[in-house]
Amino acid sequence: MSEPAVAVTGLTKVFPVPLQRRSIVAVRDLNLRVDAGQVYGLLGPNGSGKSTTLKIILGLVSPTRGKTEIFGHDSSRVASRESVGFLPESPYFYKYLTAAETLRFYGKLCGMRGERLSARIDELLELVRLTEARNRRLRGFSKGMLQRIGLAQALAHEPQLVILDEPTAGVDPAGSREIRDLILDLKQRGITVLLSSHLLEQVQEVCDRVGILANGVLVREGTMTELLAVQNQTEVVLEGARPELLTQIAALATNAGARVIDQRTPQTTLEQLFLEATERSGDASR
Ligand SMILES: Nc1ncnc2c1ncn2[C@@H]1O[C@H](COP(=O)(O)OP(=O)(O)O)[C@@H](O)[C@H]1O
Ligand SMILES: [Mg+2]
Numbered sequence: 001m002s003e004p005a006v007a008v009t010g011l012t013k014v015f016p017v018p019l020q021r022r023s024i025v026a027v028r029d030l031n032l033r034v035d036a037g038q039v040y041g042l043l044g045p046n047g048s049g050k051s052t053t054l055k056i057i058l059g060l061v062s063p064t065r066g067k068t069e070i071f072g073h074d075s076s077r078v079a080s081r082e083s084v085g086f087l088p089e090s091p092y093f094y095k096y097l098t099a100a101e102t103l104r105f106y107g108k109l110c111g112m113r114g115e116r117l118s119a120r121i122d123e124l125l126e127l128v129r130l131t132e133a134r135n136r137r138l139r140g141f142s143k144g145m146l147q148r149i150g151l152a153q154a155l156a157h158e159p160q161l162v163i164l165d166e167p168t169a170g171v172d173p174a175g176s177r178e179i180r181d182l183i184l185d186l187k188q189r190g191i192t193v194l195l196s197s198h199l200l201e202q203v204q205e206v207c208d209r210v211g212i213l214a215n216g217v218l219v220r221e222g223t224m225t226e227l228l229a230v231q232n233q234t235e236v237v238l239e240g241a242r243p244e245l246l247t248q249i250a251a252l253a254t255n256a257g258a259r260v261i262d263q264r265t266p267q268t269t270l271e272q273l274f275l276e277a278t279e280r281s282g283d284a285s286r
Contacts, residue, residue: 003072005161005192006034006057010066013052013216026052028216030066034194034209036160039187041203042196044213050196051089053213054165057194058086070161085154089165093149095139099130102138103152110157124152128182144175151182155191162186164195168202173274180206201271204228237266 011030016023027049034040042050055061057068059075073080093102103124107117125131128148138146147167154162167183168176176199183193183206197203203210204224212220220227238245250260 002036004033004069005036005038005071006032006040006194007069007072008032008053008057008066009068011053011056011063011068012065013049013056013061014064026216027056027213030213030216030218032211032218032221034192036071036192037187037190038208039183039193039195039206041207041210042194042213043198043200043203043210044196045198048213049216050198050213051165052216054086054163054194054196058084058163082157083160085157085159085162087147087150087154087162087164087167089169091146091150091153093138093146096137098135098137099125099141099149100134102149103156106153106156112156120156124155127155127185128152129178142172142175144171144178147171147175147179148182151179155186159191161192161194164193166197167195168197168199173271174278176202177275201269233261 008030011027011032012025013027014023014025030049030053032040032042032053042053044050052061056063057070057075059077059080062076068075070080071083094105097105100121103121104117107120112120122131125134128151130145130148130152133141133145138149141149151162151164151167154164164183168179171179180202183195186193187206193206195203195207207224209223210221210227211218236249246263253260
């Protein structure tokens with residue numbers, strides 16, 4: 001098997017609570033594997049240990065027990081950081097800089113200069129669809145645009161893995177959709193994405209695999225298809241079926257030892273409805 005992009009083995013993190021004789025177990029005996037090229041979603045309610053896990057993988061917080069690796073390099077080693085980009089939960093940007101200036105700043109931090117840097121800035125703005133806004137100050141950006149600048153910053157040094165902590169929190173549906181499309185773009189380019197979220201619908205469309213954390217414990221793990229399949233049931237969607245046909249189908253099913261347990265009109269999602277209804281009166285500033 002090829003080397004995983006992220007491997008977490010027996011990870012436990014205990015935070016002492018100063019002045020109280022107790023401690024918080026933020027992550028408990030966690031094992032995870034993110035294969036290269038996948039989009040992996042770490043889900044869980046607030047306080048379930050998602051950010052702590054991501055910070056340990058990034059080498060920003062040290063584990064109490066266990067270890068984490070990025071492409072085979074232990075997270076405590078500098079080498080592990082060369083191939084990873086990070087979008088933190090609440091990124092802070094200097095609001096008087098323009099989009100292009102912000103990326104110039106981060107590009108310089110990554111050691112880029114001159115024409116290579118200018119070309120990379122253009123590429124990044126294009127990638128996160130902010131070319132039009134390149135000379136606007138971040139002060140006037142929507143939350144979704146700020147997250148996209150954050151994503152561009154995380155991608156500046158062309159990492160093979162990006163870690164996104166709650167990339168769509170506080171972003172409106174159209175903005176979230178754009179971020180999801182960007183994540184799919186990254187996947188197309190062969191970049192591995194590890195993201196955390198407590199917004200479940202938003203994860204469903206982009207993730208190949210998810211892990212669900214509750215109180216620091218991994219309670220479910222698997223591919224979306226495995227996790228969401230309702231066992232032993234099959235859905236058939238018909239168009240133009242008259243009531244007699246439905247009666248016949250029910251009879252056929254009974255004869256074959258099966259049972260029709262539900263009959264309904266397929267529903268779109270509220271999100272889809274919302275996007276369709278609002279797209280037409282589109283907001284050019286986004
Ligand atoms: N630096 C810290 N010191 C003490 N407790 C912390 C620290 N960071 C996180 N925690 C605690 O660890 C638990 C998990 O937090 P976190 O990883 O931020 O969860 P999530 O990202 O899923 O919301 C919470 O109970 C939180 O209060
Ligand atoms: Mg968090």
